[in-house]
Each structure stands twice: as C-alpha cells, then as structure tokens.
Amino acid sequence: MSLVYVIAHGLRPMTEADLPRILQIELASYEHPWSIGNFTDSLHVGYSMWVREAEGEIMGYYVMMAAAGEAHLLNLTIAPYWRRHGLGRDLLDHCVARARDHQADSLFLEVRTSNTAAIALYHSSGFIDLAVRRAYYPTIDGREDALIMKKDLAC
Numbered sequence: 001m002s003l004v005y006v007i008a009h010g011l012r013p014m015t016e017a018d019l020p021r022i023l024q025i026e027l028a029s030y031e032h033p034w035s036i037g038n039f040t041d042s043l044h045v046g047y048s049m050w051v052r053e054a055e056g057e058i059m060g061y062y063v064m065m066a067a068a069g070e071a072h073l074l075n076l077t078i079a080p081y082w083r084r085h086g087l088g089r090d091l092l093d094h095c096v097a098r099a100r101d102h103q104a105d106s107l108f109l110e111v112r113t114s115n116t117a118a119i120a121l122y123h124s125s126g127f128i129d130l131a132v133r134r135a136y137y138p139t140i141d142g143r144e145d146a147l148i149m150k151k152d153l154a155c
C-alpha cells in the first residue's frame with residue numbers, strides 16, 4: 001500500500017466497531033492507555049472522533065471536544081508501524097479544521113513533558129507552550145508534568 005494511496009483515502013468518523021482495534025493501538029502506544037469505556041463515553045457525548053484507515057486497517061485517530069468557543073484535543077495516536085510518514089500532522093490539520101468548523105477560537109491540549117515527538121509535532125504546527133501542570137500524569141514509578149499547549153485559530 002503506497003503512502004500516496006493512504007494520504008488520499010480513508011478519513012472517516014470513528015464508530016464503536018473500531019474500538020477493539022483502537023484499543024490494541026492504545027496498548028501499543030501508552031503506559032496509561034484510554035479504555036474502551038473512555039472511547040464509548042466520548043462517542044456518546046458527541047465528541048469529534050476521526051479515524052484514518054486504508055483497506056480496512058486503522059492507522060491513526062483523534063478525539064476532540066469543542067464547546068463555548070474552545071476546542072480540546074484529547075487523544076491523537078498513530079499506530080506504531082505508521083509513524084513518521086506525516087499521518088500525525090495530517091490528522092492534526094484535520095482536527096484544526098474541525099475545531100474551526102465548531103467556531104473555536106483556540107485549540108488546547110496537554111502532553112507529557114517527556115513526549116518529545118508529540119511536542120515537536122505541536123510546535124511545528126503552530127502550538128505555543130501555555131503552562132506546566134506539575135506531577136499531573138501517573139508514570140510507572142511516580143508522576144510526570146503535563147505541558148499545556150494552545151493554538152490560536154483566529155489567524
């Protein structure tokens with residue numbers, strides 16, 4: 001399957017039928033993954049949830065909530081095999097466009113300060129550092145800071 005084919009195809013809303021495969025990607029991606037319940041709750045409250053797939057294979061997905069002029073990116077994950085091919089940036093661009101569709105002025109997110117790959121993606125996509133929440137995330141042996149980032153959607 002060529003990358004051109006992948007980029008050109010297959011962004012669609014997430015459904016409950018996707019969740020078993022998405023859980024596998026979560027488990028492969030995070031020490032503290034989202035549960036099936038986290039995804040079903042998000043689907044039921046109507047968050048913006050999109051999947052990138054080609055030929056039935058899920059490569060990545062994101063979850064975004066938007067309300068009262070603000071949007072929050074809650075989850076952005078690319079399956080390990082498909083990383084470093086531009087799919088993360090592509091999904092993030094799609095998320096920004098959907099946030100604008102919801103009339104959001106700003107898109108916020110939180111990321112572990114050790115997650116240099118994600119932070120590089122966000123900085124190069126116009127996010128700025130807003131604040132640090134000390135000891136916000138659990139780790140295997142303690143706690144880790146969260147970096148809060150923001151992208152201004154007005155410009």
Ligand SMILES: CC(C)(COP(=O)(O)OP(=O)(O)OC[C@H]1O[C@@H](n2cnc3c(N)ncnc32)[C@H](O)[C@@H]1OP(=O)(O)O)[C@@H](O)C(=O)NCCC(=O)NCCS
Nearest residue numbers: 029076077078083084085086087088089111117118120121
């Ligand atoms: C973070 C993540 C979504 C990036 O997705 P991706 O498809 O691999 O990223 P892209 O190929 O679109 O890369 C976009 C930019 O991100 C940065 N980046 C991505 N992976 C990187 C890495 N391993 N090291 C350093 N920078 C990296 C680079 O700036 C890159 O731009 P470049 O290719 O011009 O150098 C992916 O690594 C992932 O799913 N990680 C696990 C889950 C996670 O941490 N999600 C974010 C939670 S806040």
